Structures are given as structure tokens and as C-alpha cells.
Amino acid sequence: MSVSIPSFARHQLSLLAAEQAAEASEAASQASQHSPTALQRAGAALTNLVVGAVRTGFGGRTVVELTPDPATSTTGELPAEHGIRTGDVVLVSELAAGGAKKREVKEMEKKGVRGVVVRVARGAVSVAADEEKEDAVAGLGGRVWIVRLADEVTYKRMKFTMEKMEKMSESEQSIFIRVLFGLSTPSTVPADLSSDEEFGKIDWVDPTLNESQKDAIRFALASKEIALIHGPPGTGKTHTLIELILQMLKRGLRILVCGPSNISVDNIVERLAPHKVPIIRIGHPARLLPSVVNHSLDVLTQTSEAGAIVQDVRAEMDAKQASISKTKSGRERRAIYGELKELRKEYRERERKCVSNLVGGSKVVLATLHGSGGYQVRGEQFDVVIIDEASQALEAQCWVALLSAKKAVCAGDHLQLPPTIKSLNSKSKPKKPKDGEAATGTGLETTLFDRLLALHGPSIKRMLTTQYRMHEKIMRFPSDELYEGKLVAAEAVKDRLLRDLPYEVEANDETSEPLVFIDTQGGDFPEKAEEEDEPTKKSIRSSLFGDSKSNEMEAALVRLHVKALVESGVKPEDIAVVTPYNAQLAVLAPLKEAYPGIELGSVDGFQGREKEAVIVSLVRSNSDGEVGFLGEKRRLNVAMTRPKRSLTVIGDSETVRRGSPFLKRWMEFLEENADLRYPDVSTLALDA
Numbered sequence: 001m002s003v004s005i006p007s008f009a010r011h012q013l014s015l016l017a018a019e020q021a022a023e024a025s026e027a028a029s030q031a032s033q034h035s036p037t038a039l040q041r042a043g044a045a046l047t048n049l050v051v052g053a054v055r056t057g058f059g060g061r062t063v064v065e066l067t068p069d070p071a072t073s074t075t076g077e078l079p080a081e082h083g084i085r086t087g088d089v090v091l092v093s094e095l096a097a098g099g100a101k102k103r104e105v106k107e108m109e110k111k112g113v114r115g116v117v118v119r120v121a122r123g124a125v126s127v128a129a130d131e132e133k134e135d136a137v138a139g140l141g142g143r144v145w146i147v148r149l150a151d152e153v154t155y156k157r158m159k160f161t162m163e164k165m166e167k168m169s170e171s172e173q174s175i176f177i178r179v180l181f182g183l184s185t186p187s188t189v190p191a192d193l194s195s196d197e198e199f200g201k202i203d204w205v206d207p208t209l210n211e212s213q214k215d216a217i218r219f220a221l222a223s224k225e226i227a228l229i230h231g232p233p234g235t236g237k238t239h240t241l242i243e244l245i246l247q248m249l250k251r252g253l254r255i256l257v258c259g260p261s262n263i264s265v266d267n268i269v270e271r272l273a274p275h276k277v278p279i280i281r282i283g284h285p286a287r288l289l290p291s292v293v294n295h296s297l298d299v300l301t302q303t304s305e306a307g308a309i310v311q312d313v314r315a316e317m318d319a320k321q322a323s324i325s326k327t328k329s330g331r332e333r334r335a336i337y338g339e340l341k342e343l344r345k346e347y348r349e350r351e352r353k354c355v356s357n358l359v360g361g362s363k364v365v366l367a368t369l370h371g372s373g374g375y376q377v378r379g380e381q382f383d384v385v386i387i388d389e390a391s392q393a394l395e396a397q398c399w400v401a402l403l404s405a406k407k408a409v410c411a412g413d414h415l416q417l418p419p420t421i422k423s424l425n426s427k428s429k430p431k432k433p434k435d436g437e438a439a440t441g442t443g444l445e446t447t448l449f450d451r452l453l454a455l456h457g458p459s460i461k462r463m464l465t466t467q468y469r470m471h472e473k474i475m476r477f478p479s480d481e482l483y484e485g486k487l488v489a490a491e492a493v494k495d496r497l498l499r500d501l502p503y504e505v506e507a508n509d510e511t512s513e514p515l516v517f518i519d520t521q522g523g524d525f526p527e528k529a530e531e532e533d534e535p536t537k538k539s540i541r542s543s544l545f546g547d548s549k550s551n552e553m554e555a556a557l558v559r560l561h562v563k564a565l566v567e568s569g570v571k572p573e574d575i576a577v578v579t580p581y582n583a584q585l586a587v588l589a590p591l592k593e594a595y596p597g598i599e600l601g602s603v604d605g606f607q608g609r610e611k612e613a614v615i616v617s618l619v620r621s622n623s624d625g626e627v628g629f630l631g632e633k634r635r636l637n638v639a640m641t642r643p644k645r646s647l648t649v650i651g652d653s654e655t656v657r658r659g660s661p662f663l664k665r666w667m668e669f670l671e672e673n674a675d676l677r678y679p680d681v682s683t684l685a686l687d688a
């Protein structure tokens, strides 16, 4: 089903507006309804800080360092567990003297300084002020706090891209773009390329690639407009992309490589670097992995010869910045600010020139999808755009990068979770598309990957089928249910057990069975809804956790199982507990004190990760067969495909089996194939 590009773009714009409104209202209501202290507890703020040093950071940005207020902190350290991370968009503002309750975010923004967190250390957090807020830094005094804001910049770039597509005339639509909207059919590629003249005889950089990986690479090289690489869990998707990039380079192609997150892009940079190919990573150095910073454009701008001239200006700016504190007269200060402004302008101009030389001369450019919309890449053309984790990106985000391409290769797994959408359940639902626009997809949750598969069918896709993570028995159900039974466990992993870990582990029931199901059926392990909490706790928790669920008795079973594993010798670092419910994570939190190395996470947050042993706490247990979140099979798929050697599922089979046909089949599979255990609630109370 083809789609008109302007109507697609229009529909996306309305969806994005609704999503941005939902996100902003959530952040604003949190920031204005709760005290700074409550927000800090919820991981959205840091309070009781004072302004320390001010310096010039990367890109000429003004960076303020904030440290704990000595009046309230004896250690000089930030609270042990706070939720502020590098890369967060935050607002720095003064703490009201009386701790005024009701705050308007707009009001705070007027007085405060917006910026990006560039460094989080034990005793300080550094924020790079936004360009237009640089002068406001001098106005900050006394005690301040920072609160995380919704990231508007992300939307700006998507909107800019969609507006461009909305105005695109037919003559501006390349064949590539027309294929992606079904207005032209993709050029045909022979089904079997292994004996093809050109693509059958590839000189592999890594000859140990498996057949499905080689086949995917041949297909991605041969396709003219679009290729999807479908990588189920643990099948070496990134490994395959690295070889693909090297092969494309050999063919003289210029490539833009993107992913939705910094970590997805850095992962590729780290693995390309040993091949000594010239690469440039676009992005705020503070957000990059330390091992990747050497390839960062900002750093190259400073270390390359062309960068030296940029550095002269920077030194001058630092000297000026330092002289401000020694200046008493307001007039002199104002004069210095004026000069600083001029210098900043000059710095940026010189830097731009240097950047465009570096990027223009580079064959492989890597950036987040969002970063690919920055000034550094604007106007650049690429032969191919490669998008990793494309099934976890909003389609509009993908187009930020795709507009500079002639061909695209998207890697991902549409059977794992798509990006989180806030407007799905909010009041600010997008307008229904008008007649004739309905074909543009249902909403933001439809990713480019989904849409292209629906549009062109499986002929534009190749699936990787050997998985290098899970024991054969752990892989069986997801493979049969979701991947057409095609997954094969690699020899090295297919019968690995916990007792075979490369350190001393006792061989016993806990360490010799890859699949355990602790079935709590019978109603003795009931779930609890957030709203049953006492009222004061409820207002904060439910607005921060939503309509979440927990299950204390199930948490006790988790504790017992962890204890048994650790007593058998399994290191806590090799164990993770995942659950779909944030409220259950809060109940499980004390485990972290008992076993500091253990990882506790939400299923959604654990996507892309793996552990030797994974315990999944399903939480839901009620007489109505209500399963909420568990009804999403992509979430269950993520949960059950994280472990390498041991998967333990804890849940009420009676409740869960009523949730969906998929859940019913899973429960039946576990009953037949797992080591089944029925906990006794009376002994549990004694043990826990």
C-alpha cells in the first residue's frame, strides 16, 4: 500500500506534537507538583547544590560545576543513588527560601539556566549551558537545584525533517525515497547470491561469519534501495554490520552509520576502530564512551592541525572568563561579557570551517539519528545510511538521517520492544487521520522497520539465524513462537550450564537446569496495585510509577532463589532480576544491599543486555486473569531472551495463562519443559 509523502509527513507531525505534549506535561507536572527533595528521591533532580567553577568546555560552551552545599553536606559528595545522568537536559535554578510548594516550570525556566549535563562525578555535576543562556550563568547564586526536563531539541529535528518532507515535490523525490513509501518497487535482487558473479566471491575480513550473516551482507551489498537485516536476540547483528561497513568501504562507498542511542553508535565505533579505518563520530564528547572520544569530531577539531587555530581563541576566552571574577566594576564586567560574546562567535565560525573540512573528507561518519541532523552533517550526501536498532527508533527520527542517503540498510528486530511512546495512554491523543491519510500507519509505535516489512514483504529482509547467547532450551520457545523455529544455538552455547561457569560453581539442582519455573498458582501470592498504598505515598509514587503493580510474596521467592544461586557459587554480578513492573523493582530494591553486584531492572530497560542467570518476576496474580503489560509478547520475548545459561520464571500460571494465547502456550511449554517448582507459602514465611 503506497503512501503520499506529504500526507505521511503531515500525519507524523500531528503524532509528534501529541507525543511532545504528553512528554512535556509529564515532566512539568512532576517538576511543579513535587518538592525538589521528592524529585531527587524519584531520580529526576539533585538539590542543595552550590555553584562552583565556571569554565569553557568543548565547542566553546560555558560549563558550570555544581557541588553539594557544605551547609547541608558533611561528606562533600552527591547522594549515593541519584538519577541524573550525563546527557540529561536539565534546568538549574535557585532554591526558593521557604521551599515554595507550587512552581510553574515556565517561571523557573525564565530565571534559571537550561543546559546539558556533561559530567557526573562523586562530588560534582557539570552542566553546559545552552547557547542563549550562557550569560545567565553569572546570575546564579546561593543554593541551587537541577531538575531534568523534557528534551525539546529531539523534536525540533524530527519536525524540521517532516516539514521538509511535507513540502517535497515529486521531482525532489529520489527513487530511494519513492521505494520507501511504496511509490516505486524495490529493484529485484536474486534470492540466492552465494553463486552470484559479483557477490558470491567476497573476500571476507572475518571468514568465520556464519552463513546467515554472510547471506545478509551479500543481500545488503546487492540491494539498490533498501535492505533489512533482522537480528533476533544474540545473533550477532552488530558483528554483521561491522563486516558490512568494511565491505562497503572496500567498494569505495561513503557511509553514514546511525543508531537511536549514543551507546548503540559507540558500540559500533569501538568495534570498527581496531580495523584502522578512518572514522568520525559526531556527538557531544561528554555523552560518548571514553574509548570512543578519540574519534569524536569535537576532539579531532582540537587535536588536528586545522584545529590549532580554533584553540587560540579558546585560550583567549578562558582568560577572559577568569578575569570576570577579579573585576569589581559593573561597567568593566559588561564590557568583558561583550568581548566574550564576540570571541564565542569567532570560535564557532572557525570551528565550523574546521568541522566541515574534517567531515567532508571522511568516508565513514557515525552519529545518533538525532545527531545526524546537526550542522556538522547538514548538506552532506552519503551512498548508504546504515541504521542499527532501527526497530527501536521512531520513524521520524530515522528520516533525519535517511534524507541524506541514496540507499539504506536497517538492522533490528521488530519482535522485541519498539521505542516507548507516551501519548498512547495520555489524554493528548493525536487527532484521527483524515480519510486517505489512514494508510500512513497507525501511530508512532509503527516503526520504519514494521512499515517497510508490511509494505514490501519479506523479500527486502534477511534474518540472522545462529544465536550465540542462550542455552538451546532457553531459546526453544521464543524461536518456535516468534522466529518461525529458525533459530539455531551455536555449538559453544547450546548446552552451557551455570555449573560450567569459568569459576568454581557447585554442581547441584540450581546450577544444572537451564529452565526453572516457580509456579505460584493457588492464590497465596497475590499482586498489589499501587493505589492500595497509603494516600500520601500514593500521590508521589503513582504519578512517578503510573498504575504499577507489585507482589511481595513473589519478591520473597526471588530472594530465596538468588540466595540459592549465590550459595552455589554463582557471582551476584552474573545474576539479573527483571520484571515488567517498576513498583516490583522498588519492592526488590533491598536485594541490592544484600548482593551489591546483582542487577535489578525493568524488562524494557534490559533490552539489548544479557546475563548468565536471569530471574523473571511476572508479578500478576489475581482472580480476573488480568495481565496488563504482560499481554505484549514483544516484552515477554525480551524478558525470556536475556539469559545465557539459566532462566528462572516466577509467576502464577493460572492468572498468566488467561492473558493471551501466547501466554497460554508459554505456560504450557514451561509446564512440559521446565524444572517445575511449587513453593509452599508457609515455609516461605519462615525462610524469607
Ligand SMILES: Nc1ncnc2c1ncn2[C@@H]1O[C@H](COP(=O)(O)OP(=O)(O)OP(=O)(O)O)[C@@H](O)[C@H]1O
Residues within 6 Å of the ligand: 208, 209, 210, 213, 231, 232, 233, 234, 235, 236, 237, 238, 239, 240, 468, 469, 608
Ligand atoms: N559468526 C560468529 N561466530 C562466532 N561468534 C559470533 C559470530 N557472530 C557473532 N558472534 C558473537 O555473538 C555475540 C553477539 O554478537 P553481537 O555483539 O554482534 O550481537 P549484537 O548485534 O550486538 O547483539 P544482538 O544479536 O543481541 O542484537 C558476540 O559475543 C559475538 O562475538
